[in-house]
Amino acid sequence: MVAITQVQKLFTSIFSAVPDALDCDGCFELSAQFAEVEIHGGELSEMLKEVQVHLSQCPCCAYEYEALLEAVRAADSVSL
Amino acid sequence: MNDLKQVSQDPWLQRLQLGENDRGQAIEELRTYLVRGLTRSLRHRYGGKVEVEDIAQVALLKILGSLDSFQHRSRFETWAMAIAIRVGISELRKRYYRDVSIDFPSSDGSLRIDVVDTSKQPTQDREGLQSLLTLLQRMIDERLSDKQRAAIRGSLEGLPVEEIAARMASNRNAVYKLVHDARLKLRQALEADGFTAEEIFELMA
Numbered sequence: 001m002v003a004i005t006q007v008q009k010l011f012t013s014i015f016s017a018v019p020d021a022l023d024c025d026g027c028f029e030l031s032a033q034f035a036e037v038e039i040h041g042g043e044l045s046e047m048l049k050e051v052q053v054h055l056s057q058c059p060c061c062a063y064e065y066e067a068l069l070e071a072v073r074a075a076d077s078v079s080l
Numbered sequence: 081m082n083d084l085k086q087v088s089q090d091p092w093l094q095r096l097q098l099g100e101n102d103r104g105q106a107i108e109e110l111r112t113y114l115v116r117g118l119t120r121s122l123r124h125r126y127g128g129k130v131e132v133e134d135i136a137q138v139a140l141l142k143i144l145g146s147l148d149s150f151q152h153r154s155r156f157e158t159w160a161m162a163i164a165i166r167v168g169i170s171e172l173r174k175r176y177y178r179d180v181s182i183d184f185p186s187s188d189g190s191l192r193i194d195v196v197d198t199s200k201q202p203t204q205d206r207e208g209l210q211s212l213l214t215l216l217q218r219m220i221d222e223r224l225s226d227k228q229r230a231a232i233r234g235s236l237e238g239l240p241v242e243e244i245a246a247r248m249a250s251n252r253n254a255v256y257k258l259v260h261d262a263r264l265k266l267r268q269a270l271e272a273d274g275f276t277a278e279e280i281f282e283l284m285a
Contacts, residue, residue: 001194002236006236007213007284009236010235010236011277011281014267015267020260024253025253028162028166031162032153032154032158032161033153035158036154058241058260059240060241060252060256064169067121067125067168067169068158068161068162068165070117070121071117071118071120071121071122071161072157072161074120074121075113075114075117075120075157075161
């Protein structure tokens with residue numbers, strides 16, 4: 001048996017599914033570069049836009065990316 | 081992208097590529113940097129039950145073993161932190177899900193969309209919702225492979241792809257592809273049947 005909220009999440013993930021050029025490792029390889037664009041600003045290259053597409057569909061990678069942003073911001077704030 | 085001349089002089093890389101006796105200071109500085117970031121970022125994730133110093137140590141070994149794969153697309157320390165975070169989150173997930181009892185993969189490998197309770201839906205919507213769920217079940221049964229059904233079930237249980245992969249004796253990339261392809265198939269099938277996201281969410285509201 002599943003809860004209605006689980007089914008809602010399933011439908012959300014189904015209707016947000018779009019073709020994804022990256023797998024999780026491909027996303028990981030570009031995540032540091034993507035994080036720096038987010039932290040320091042700048043335009044996303046076509047390649048980095050693929051990271052955005054993957055993160056929007058892979059909660060596992062999105063969670064790690066969010067953790068990376070927090071870690072880099074914390075480490076840099078003391079380094080400066 | 082950074083200027084190539086500038087990045088080829090990356091001070092971290094230069095210092096870490098010195099001989100065993102000379103790179104100690106650089107390793108210590110990198111370790112301190114990683115510990116600072118990991119401490120802030122990991123403490124509130126999956127219960128935070130992990131020794132940051134140990135994670136930093138494992139990550140350092142990985143980083144030092146992969147210096148050749150650093151492609152200068154970012155600062156060295158951001159690249160290194162990405163490795164450390166992946167090591168840390170992976171360890172936290174392992175520990176967290178070791179203690180979580182979820183029937184996955186299930187013994188029969190099925191994926192049933194039997195909703196616990198639809199009584200809060202208005203009667204008219206309840207009937208519409210039941211028809212929709214019956215249709216979704218048919219699509220799942222007819223269009224998805226056994227592995228796709230199993231991966232979607234893990235996802236429905238809230239498991240991250242990394243944990244689903246571990247339990248299916250597979251790897252993260254393969255499981256992500258299973259889940260993603262399954263979602264695309266179901267989306268195409270629902271849209272071909274004339275359903276829109278708005279209509280479905282209205283039924284479930």
